[in-house]
Every structure is written in C-alpha cells, then in structure tokens.
Amino acid sequence: MIGIDWVMMILYFVILIFMGIAAVRSLKSMDDFAIAGHKVPASVVFATLSASFIGAGYTMGTAAKGYSGGIGFLFIIGAFSIQTTLVGIFIAPKLREYENAYTIGDIMGYHFGPLARLLTGIIAIIFCAGIVGVVARASGFVLQSVAGIPFVYGVILSAGIVVLYAAVGGMWSVVQTDILQFVVIVIAVPLVLLLGLSDVGGVGGLVEKIPGEFLRPFHKFSFVAFIGPFLGFLLGETLVPPYAQRAFVSTDVKGARAGFIASGIYSFIWFFIVIAIGIVAYPLVPNVDPDAAMVEMVLKFLPHGMIGFVIASIVCVIMSTQDSFLNSGATHFFRDVYKPFFHPAVSDRGAIMVGRLFTIIMGVLGIVFAISIPSLIDGLLYIYALWAPTIILPLVIVALWKKASPYCGVYAIVFGGLVTALWIWVFKNPWGIDGLIPGIIANQIAFWVVHYLTKDWKEISRVFAPESSS
Amino acid sequence: MFTFAVYVFPIVSIIAGVYVIIRGFTFFYRTSLAGE
Numbered sequence: 001m002i003g004i005d006w007v008m009m010i011l012y013f014v015i016l017i018f019m020g021i022a023a024v025r026s027l028k029s030m031d032d033f034a035i036a037g038h039k040v041p042a043s044v045v046f047a048t049l050s051a052s053f054i055g056a057g058y059t060m061g062t063a064a065k066g067y068s069g070g071i072g073f074l075f076i077i078g079a080f081s082i083q084t085t086l087v088g089i090f091i092a093p094k095l096r097e098y099e100n101a102y103t104i105g106d107i108m109g110y111h112f113g114p115l116a117r118l119l120t121g122i123i124a125i126i127f128c129a130g131i132v133g134v135v136a137r138a139s140g141f142v143l144q145s146v147a148g149i150p151f152v153y154g155v156i157l158s159a160g161i162v163v164l165y166a167a168v169g170g171m172w173s174v175v176q177t178d179i180l181q182f183v184v185i186v187i188a189v190p191l192v193l194l195l196g197l198s199d200v201g202g203v204g205g206l207v208e209k210i211p212g213e214f215l216r217p218f219h220k221f222s223f224v225a226f227i228g229p230f231l232g233f234l235l236g237e238t239l240v241p242p243y244a245q246r247a248f249v250s251t252d253v254k255g256a257r258a259g260f261i262a263s264g265i266y267s268f269i270w271f272f273i274v275i276a277i278g279i280v281a282y283p284l285v286p287n288v289d290p291d292a293a294m295v296e297m298v299l300k301f302l303p304h305g306m307i308g309f310v311i312a313s314i315v316c317v318i319m320s321t322q323d324s325f326l327n328s329g330a331t332h333f334f335r336d337v338y339k340p341f342f343h344p345a346v347s348d349r350g351a352i353m354v355g356r357l358f359t360i361i362m363g364v365l366g367i368v369f370a371i372s373i374p375s376l377i378d379g380l381l382y383i384y385a386l387w388a389p390t391i392i393l394p395l396v397i398v399a400l401w402k403k404a405s406p407y408c409g410v411y412a413i414v415f416g417g418l419v420t421a422l423w424i425w426v427f428k429n430p431w432g433i434d435g436l437i438p439g440i441i442a443n444q445i446a447f448w449v450v451h452y453l454t455k456d457w458k459e460i461s462r463v464f465a466p467e468s469s470s
Numbered sequence: 471m472f473t474f475a476v477y478v479f480p481i482v483s484i485i486a487g488v489y490v491i492i493r494g495f496t497f498f499y500r501t502s503l504a505g506e
Contacts, residue, residue, distance in 0.1 A: 019498065019502070022498075022502040022503060023501075023502045025502055026501050026502060039501065040497075041493070041497060043489065043490060043493035043494065043497075044490075044493065044494055044497050046490070047490045047494050071472065172501070172502070176498050176501075176502055179490060179494035179495065179497070179498060182487070182490055182494070183487050183490050183491050183494065184487075186483045186484070186486055186487040186490075187483070187484050187487035187488070189483075190479070190480030190481070190483045190484055191480070191484075193476070193480050194477075194480050197476060197477075203472065203473045203476060215472055266483075266486060269479045269482055269483055270483065272475055272476075272479050273479055273480055273483060276475075276476050276479075
C-alpha cells in the first residue's frame with residue numbers, strides 16, 4: 001500500500017463513521033434502536049442482510065477453500081443459499097406478521113412463555129458474542145497483514161469503530177453503514193476476479209495451471225464428509241438473531257420476503273465469485289497462506305487508490321457482520337432478559353441507554369473471544385452447534401402452525417442443547433457425525449413427545465404460559 | 471458451466487451493487503439527511 005491507498009482507506013472509514021453517526025437523527029425509541037422502526041424497504045433489506053452474512057468466513061475463508069481445494073466447497077456452502085431462499089419464501093414473511101416482535105425471543109415467548117423467551121435470549125446472546133469475537137479476529141488479521149497494525153491493536157481499533165456507531169445509532173446506523181459496505185464489496189471483489197482471470201489467460205489459461213480436480217466438484221468428498229458440513233450450512237446459520245431481525249426491520253411482509261429471496265440467490269453468486277478468486281489465485285499468488293489469498297489478489301490486481309478503498313471495505317464488511325451481531329445481542333438482552341425480568345416499565349430513553357450499554361459490553365466480550373478462537377470457519381462452525389439444535393425448528397413450527405402445546409418449546413430447547421453438548425464435548429463426535437444431527441433429532445423428539453402428552457392440558461404453569469394468552 | 475458463471479456472475483454482482491447505490495443511498499438521504 002502507498003500513500004494514496006492510505007488516503008482512500010481513511011476516507012472510507014470517515015464516510016462510514018459519518019453515515020453511522022448521521023443515522024442517529026432517526027433514533028427516537030427502542031423500535032428504532034432494534035428494528036429501525038419497521039421502515040426499511042426490500043432493496044435495503046437485501047443489502048443489509050447480505051452485508052451481514054458476508055463476513056470473514058464468507059470472503060477470505062471461502063476464497064481459501066477455493067485456493068486449497070477448488071470448486072467443490074461451493075456445493076457445501078451453497079446450502080446456505082438454499083436455506084436463505086427457503087426462509088425468504090416460507091418463514092421471513094411469517095415472522096414479519098408478528099407486529100410487536102423485535103427478536104426471536106419475542107416469538108418464542110409469545111407461543112411458549114417466559115422461560116422459553118429467557119432461554120432463547122441467553123443462547124442468542126452467547127451466539128452473538130461468539131460471532132462478534134470471530135469477526136473481530138478476522139479484522140485484526142486483515143489489518144495486521146495489510147497495514148502492519150499489530151493484531152491486538154487492529155482488533156481493538158476495528159471493534160472500537162463498530163461499537164461507536166452501533167451504540168450511538170443502533171439498527172439505523174447498522175442498516176445505513178451496511179448499504180455502503182455492500183455496494184463497495186459487491187462491485188470491487190468481482191473486478192478482482194475479472195482482472196485476475198484476464199491475467200491468467202482466461203478460463204483456458206487457468207485450466208492449464210491448476211490441478212485437474214479443482215473443477216471437479218465431488219472429487220474429495222465422501223458422503224459422510226459432505227453431509228455434515230452441508231447440514232451445518234443448511235441449518236447452522238438459519239435465522240440466527242441478526243438475520244431474523246432483517247425480517248422485522250422490513251416495511252411489510254412483501255419486503256421481508258423479497259429481501260430474503262434476493263439475498264439467498266445473491267449469496268450463491270457471491271460464493272461462486274470468492275471461490276473462483278481462490279482458484280485463480282492458486283497460480284497467480286502461489287504458496288501463500290490460503291486465508292491470505294484473497295487479500296493478496298486485491299493487492300496484486302487493483303490499481304493504487306482502489307486498493308486502500310477495497311482493503312478498507314473488506315475490513316468493513318467484516319465489521320458489518322460484527323455490528324449486526326452486536327446490535328442483535330443488545331436487543332436480545334433488552335427484550336428477552338432486562339425488560340421482562342428486571343424493568344418491565346422501562347422508558348424509551350432508558351431502553352436506548354440499556355441497548356447502548358450492552359452493545360459496549362458485547363464489544364469487550366468479543367475482543368476476549370477474538371484472542372481465544374483459533375480459526376475463522378472452524379470458529380463459525382463451532383458456534384453453529386449451539387443455535388440450530390435448540391431454537392430453529394420450534395421457531396419454524398410455530399411460525400407456520402400455531403397449535404403446538406406451550407410446553408414444547410422449553411423441553412425441545414433443553415433436550416436439543418443437552419444432546420448436542422454431550423455429543424460434541426463428552427463423546428467427541430462419534431463416527432464423525434456432527435453434533436448438529438443428533439441435537440436436532442433430540443430437539444424434535446422432545447418437541448413432539450411433549451406436544452402429544454400435554455396438548456389437552458387446560459392449566460398451564462406460569463413459566464410456560466404463552467404471552468399471547470396474557 | 472464454470473466458463474459461463476465466471477464471467478456472468480461478476481457482472482450480475484456489479485449490477486446488484488449499482489442497483490443498491492441508487493435505492494440504498496436514496497433511502498439514506500431520505501431517512502438520515504432529510505429526516506423524513
């Protein structure tokens with residue numbers, strides 16, 4: 001990087017902070033802090049949802065898979081695209097129909113009572129803190145490798161900027177900054193691919209310079225090796241807190257549906273582009289750390305000036321995942337823990353203060369995680385394990401079918417979580433089967449057994465009583 | 471298939487970016503700057 005790159009990088013950060021701070025004008029209540037007042041149109045739902053899932057794992061981590069193994073990973077990670085599109089068709093519109101919902105905890109409490117709300121909130125907060133840590137690590141890594149900033153300082157710098165605007169403007173700042181981050185990354189990164197492809201001599205030249213199996217999708221995967229990660233991407237990130245929040249921010253049901261479907265389709269295009277960059281990088285920047293292949297391509301093929309802008313945008317897209325999870329964690333804390341159990345009559349002003357304070361706390365926790373989780377993709381998969389086997393299916397079932405017994409939710413969460421934890425941490429994934437699978441099976445057995453045992457009960461204990469009935 | 475996608479997908483992505491420039495920054499102007 002030369003002087004003009006540094007100027008462009010600083011310019012990018014200044015514009016980003018300006019957009020984040022400017023958004024504070026729209027912040028008047030907790031509705032604004034958590035769900036941008038239900039005012040976000042479909043095109044912006046598409047951009048903000050995409051900017052949220054395009055983080056370190058889905059840029060550098062995915063390019064690394066292309067660099068080290070070719071196109072095959074596309075057919076695993078493509079499960080995420082299928083999932084997001086299906087959520088857009090079937091689930092996101094249903095979530096948006098809950099007019100007063102800010103979080104998944106709101107929906108779980110509405111159907112399964114306060115204990116289900118609390119459990120959902122706690123799991124969501126842990127999940128969010130974990131992801132904030134993973135992406136903090138990634139931005140520290142990029143700033144270290146490109147700008148020479150020591151890792152710990154890079155983590156603190158990037159997390160500091162995010163915490164600043166996420167705490168000040170809440171969801172409004174998150175959405176507005178996501179627009180900038182999405183636009184820059186989805187224009188600049190494809191340019192890197194086209195320039196790299198041209199340099200390597202087009203597809204014909206590329207094929208001559210890469211191992212033959214790089215373009216054969218299933219050359220290295222047995223069924224068992226394929227199905228575990230495929231299910232991980234299919235279910236692991238389904239409706240994680242900030243993605244579900246994108247359904248709530250939408251102006252209406254149609255906007256939620258259109259935004260999610262567009263994002264699901266686009267995600268496949270994005271995955272292809274970054275994996276292809278990894279493949280093209282194989283002959284052009286040989287013998288580098290696979291995680292650094294994408295950054296090396298940016299440095300090699302973009303003109304000076306644009307390099308600084310794009311490196312900043314890569315850091316910021318990583319940060320845009322971080323701001324989404326920060327805001328989501330804070331919103332879950334407020335809605336699922338603080339307000340129902342500590343201060344039900346909290347004022348709007350008090351609510352925003354609590355949201356801001358918890359955003360800052362989450363940022364600090366994230367930095368601690370950043371120093372303790374070793375690998376980007378593996379870190380994501382590790383945290384997936386906690387979410388899918390507990391919350392997803394009970395949520396999807398009640399979103400589509402309102403007749404489940406109120407007792408189902410808590411038992412499904414507890415059994416799903418216990419079996420997953422035992423499978424992974426006590427039995428160490430026997431037969432190579434991911435903990436997600438037995439966890440989901442246990443979750444569903446508990447759900448349906450409890451449903452059939454309790455569906456006719458008239459008296460409902462207070463902790464299980466649906467909030468819809470009060 | 472790879473040959474088709476490796477040229478078409480980047481162009482689709484750039485078009486998506488341009489679309490969001492128009493719609494997204496209009497939204498930003500309307501809500502954050504004009505204060506509607």
